[in-house]
Amino acid sequence: MLAERLKASGIGLEFLSGELQGLHDPSGVVFTVxxxxxxxxxxxxxxxxxxxxxxxxxxxxxxxxxxxTDEAMLALALYLREQQHSLRDIAGRLVIAKGKRKGGHPSPATVLRMFREHGEKAVPSEE
Structure with missing residues (x-):
């Protein structure tokens, strides 16, 4: 348990009014709670x-x-996949056309998700 590991490492619990005093060390119980x-x-x-x-x-x-993603991006991605390009290569060739990431490239994970949502089972291997 975390409380036991902290105590074994010499980490104690101190309140702003000082350490808890008593016959036993209650900080383990407090850590647990x-x-x-x-x-x-x-x-x-x-x-x-x-x-x-x-x-x-x-x-x-x-x-x-x-x-x-959009339909034009999907069409280009499917074409590139037919040409045996890797997911990473496909992602690098695609360009985001809208939103705050406009002009950037989608991640390989986004390309894979786009293929899956389109219903394509076979995706290119990472090379």
Missing amino acids: LAALSGMEREYIRTRTLEGHESARARGKTIGGASV
Whole structure:
């Protein structure tokens, strides 16, 4: 457990009013309680985020950034794939036509996702 590793490393817990005093060292218990509360808070935030995403989707909102791909980019990517180019090479030859990344290149992962969404099963290997 994290609290045990911290204690074994000589890391203690000190409050602004000073260390906790007593017959035993309660900092291990405090670390454990704080770790448990932190885990619960993290799970609560995750749950609320997922609920927010579901609610937004139900209202017709898109989750995530704007798409950088379009039909012209897909057509060129499919042509380059037929020419046996690698994903990395295809990504380097494509140019984003809109949005804040206009003029840049999509990542190889974006090209792969574009192929998958188009329904293409065979994708070029990375060379």
